Amino acid sequence: MDKLNVKLEVFEGPLDLLLYLIKENKMDIYDIKVSVITAQYIAMLDMMTKMDMDIATEFMVMAATLMYIKSKMLLPAETVSEDDIDVEDPRRDLVSQLLEYKIFKKIAELLAEKEAAMAETYRRDVSKEMAMYVSRELLFDTSFYELLDAFRDLMERVNNVAIHEVVKEDYKVEDKIRTIQEWVGNEEPLRVSDLLKLSRNKLEMVVYVLAVLELARLKEIKIMQNEVFGEIWIYKTQNRLSKL
Numbered sequence: 001m002d003k004l005n006v007k008l009e010v011f012e013g014p015l016d017l018l019l020y021l022i023k024e025n026k027m028d029i030y031d032i033k034v035s036v037i038t039a040q041y042i043a044m045l046d047m048m049t050k051m052d053m054d055i056a057t058e059f060m061v062m063a064a065t066l067m068y069i070k071s072k073m074l075l076p077a078e079t080v081s082e083d084d085i086d087v088e089d090p091r092r093d094l095v096s097q098l099l100e101y102k103i104f105k106k107i108a109e110l111l112a113e114k115e116a117a118m119a120e121t122y123r124r125d126v127s128k129e130m131a132m133y134v135s136r137e138l139l140f141d142t143s144f145y146e147l148l149d150a151f152r153d154l155m156e157r158v159n160n161v162a163i164h165e166v167v168k169e170d171y172k173v174e175d176k177i178r179t180i181q182e183w184v185g186n187e188e189p190l191r192v193s194d195l196l197k198l199s200r201n202k203l204e205m206v207v208y209v210l211a212v213l214e215l216a217r218l219k220e221i222k223i224m225q226n227e228v229f230g231e232i233w234i235y236k237t238q239n240r241l242s243k244l
Contacts, residue, residue, distance in 0.1 A: 014062035015101040017044060022098075029098055030171075030203070032091055034073055038066040069094060099206040106213045171204050176211035184221060184236040192223075192232040 011017040021040050022029055042063055048055055072090035179198075183190045192212070199205035212234065215221045222235045 013056070014059045015098055016105075017041065017059070018062070018094075019098060019102065030095060032095070034066065034070045034091065038063075038070050041066055065094070096202060096206070099203060099210075103206065103209055103213065106210065106217070109217070171207040173207055173210050173214060176208050177215060180208075180211055180215060180221070180234065184234055190234040192234060195234070 011020065018037065018041065021037050021044075022032060025033070025036060025040075027033060027037075045055060045059060045063060069090045180190070180195065183195070195212070196205050196208055199208055212221070212223070216223055219237055222237050224233050224235060
């Protein structure tokens with residue numbers, strides 16, 4: 001087993017632990033070395049057990065899942081036609097779960113930042129009118145929950161694809177960020193639904209959402225709705241204008 005020196009941290013769940021191990025090993029999330037990650041994951045659980053830490057059931061379920069994926073990947077590949085695009089990589093579902101979990105984490109981080117900003121505004125003893133404006137802006141303009149709902153709705157219309165297609169395409173958040181920047185660079189707002197419809201499969205869609213969230217975190221774009229449950233729009237901010 002590859003040596004991994006870590007300090008024991010508190011993980012929110014098995015996916016959080018897996019993302020940590022993938023990052024520590026500098027692995028591509030689309031091409032996880034399951035044998036390495038499985039060994040290190042189980043070693044982490046053993047460490048927790050020796051320290052009398054309570055291990056939630058979902059951690060054990062993930063350990064069993066990793067062992068199953070590892071065993072499937074050790075089996076000889078079935079002979080298939082080169083034109084067969086339906087060959088399923090055992091890691092496919094796990095990669096999808098990890099990418100979706102990253103979205104939840106980023107949304108939580110962004111909401112925490114906004115909450116902290118609003119708290120700072122109140123600490124400065126601004127007028128009630130300004131406080132109400134800030135509150136409305138945080139809850140309405142930056143509609144991350146609505147963004148996630150739109151993302152889920154569109155993903156339901158996309159068929160699952162094999163991981164080997166994703167690896168070949170090599171989707172990167174940085175590339176999608178540049179695409180979004182180009183789209184909003186002409187001063188016209190961009191509909192999230194139009195952006196996600198550019199995706200050729202579920203995983204590319206996830207990468208687009210991560211790019212949107214990263215640009216929102218950097219304050220280069222603002223996410224807005226004209227009405228509740230309405231279309232979600234991406235607008236370029238003054239922060240982005242100053243960089244052009």
